[in-house]
Amino acid sequence: MxxxxxxxxxxxxxxxxxxxxxxxxxxxxxxxxxxxxxxGKSAPKMENSAAAKNYDDTPDKNTTDFKGLANLAPFQEISIIQKRFMPKTGRFELFGGGTIVTNDPFFNTMGGVIKAGYFLNETWGVELNYFGLTTSERQSTTELETNNKVSTKSLAFPKSFLGADVMWVPVYGKMTWFNNRIVPFDLYLSGGYGMTEVSTGESAGTIHVAAGQIFSLTKSVAFRWDFSWNFFSATVRNEDTDGNFLGNSTNSFNNLFLTVGVSWFFPEATYR
Known part of the structure; x- marks a missing residue:
C-alpha cells in the first residue's frame, strides 16, 4: 500500500x-x-572620468548674462546710480559775477550780475536776474559823429535789466581738469521775461534766454558761466546831420551777454 x-x-x-x-x-x-x-532608477548615476573631464574643460554655459538687466522695471526707474557730488534739489543758489555785451559794434557795455534761484529738483528751478550795466562809446561811434557828422542818437543801449527765468537742467556730466581731478557739471537752459532800462529813458519789456554750465568745485561752491540773449524794442530820437529833430521811431535791439562768476548753494547738501 x-x-x-x-x-x-x-x-x-x-x-x-x-x-x-x-x-x-x-x-x-x-x-x-x-x-x-x-x-536602477533609485540608484545614483556615476559619471565616468571622460565626462568629468569634459565638464571641467568646457566653459560654463549657465554663466549669467547681464546685458538684459537694463530692461528690468526697477532699473528703468533709476536715472543716475551714483550720487551727485553737489545735489540741487530743495536748495537755494546765490550768484555773483561780471558780464559784457559781445555783439554791439557801437558801444562797450559791461557790468555786474546778481542771480538768486531755487531748485525744485535736479532738473527744474526758478531764478531772478539783475544786470547793472555801464556803457561807453566805441572809437568807431565817436568818429562817425566827429568826422562824418553821422548822428548816433538813434542808437540805444541797456543800462540795467531785471527779470525772472525758468531753468531746465537736462544734462549732468563730468570732465577732467588737466587729468588732476574730476569736475562734475550741469548744463542748463533758461528763459523768461523782464524789463530793460534803456538809455533813452524808458523801460522796455525784454525776452531773456540763456544757456550755460555750472561746475561744482565743492558741495556748496560752483563756477558758472553762460551766454544770455535779451530782445527788446525801444523808442529812439531821430536827427539829421545838423542835429535837427526828425521825430521818434521804435527800433528792435538785442544784446548777447557773456557772464562769468561764482555760485553759492545752501542749505547744506543732503543726498536723496
Missing amino acids: LNKNLIAILIFSTILVPGFAKAQDLGGGEDVDSFESEV
Missing part, C-alpha cells in the same frame, strides 16, 4: 514540476525585471 502511494506522489510531482518551471519562464521573469528597473 505504501509503495502504491509513494509511486502516485512521484508521478504527480513529475507532472507538476515542468509546468511550474514553465510558468516562471512566462510570467515570473517580468516581475524580476520590474524590480531590477525600479532599483
Whole structure:
C-alpha cells in the first residue's frame, strides 16, 4: 500500500514540476525585471572620468548674462546710480559775477550780475536776474559823429535789466581738469521775461534766454558761466546831420551777454 502511494506522489510531482518551471519562464521573469528597473532608477548615476573631464574643460554655459538687466522695471526707474557730488534739489543758489555785451559794434557795455534761484529738483528751478550795466562809446561811434557828422542818437543801449527765468537742467556730466581731478557739471537752459532800462529813458519789456554750465568745485561752491540773449524794442530820437529833430521811431535791439562768476548753494547738501 505504501509503495502504491509513494509511486502516485512521484508521478504527480513529475507532472507538476515542468509546468511550474514553465510558468516562471512566462510570467515570473517580468516581475524580476520590474524590480531590477525600479532599483536602477533609485540608484545614483556615476559619471565616468571622460565626462568629468569634459565638464571641467568646457566653459560654463549657465554663466549669467547681464546685458538684459537694463530692461528690468526697477532699473528703468533709476536715472543716475551714483550720487551727485553737489545735489540741487530743495536748495537755494546765490550768484555773483561780471558780464559784457559781445555783439554791439557801437558801444562797450559791461557790468555786474546778481542771480538768486531755487531748485525744485535736479532738473527744474526758478531764478531772478539783475544786470547793472555801464556803457561807453566805441572809437568807431565817436568818429562817425566827429568826422562824418553821422548822428548816433538813434542808437540805444541797456543800462540795467531785471527779470525772472525758468531753468531746465537736462544734462549732468563730468570732465577732467588737466587729468588732476574730476569736475562734475550741469548744463542748463533758461528763459523768461523782464524789463530793460534803456538809455533813452524808458523801460522796455525784454525776452531773456540763456544757456550755460555750472561746475561744482565743492558741495556748496560752483563756477558758472553762460551766454544770455535779451530782445527788446525801444523808442529812439531821430536827427539829421545838423542835429535837427526828425521825430521818434521804435527800433528792435538785442544784446548777447557773456557772464562769468561764482555760485553759492545752501542749505547744506543732503543726498536723496
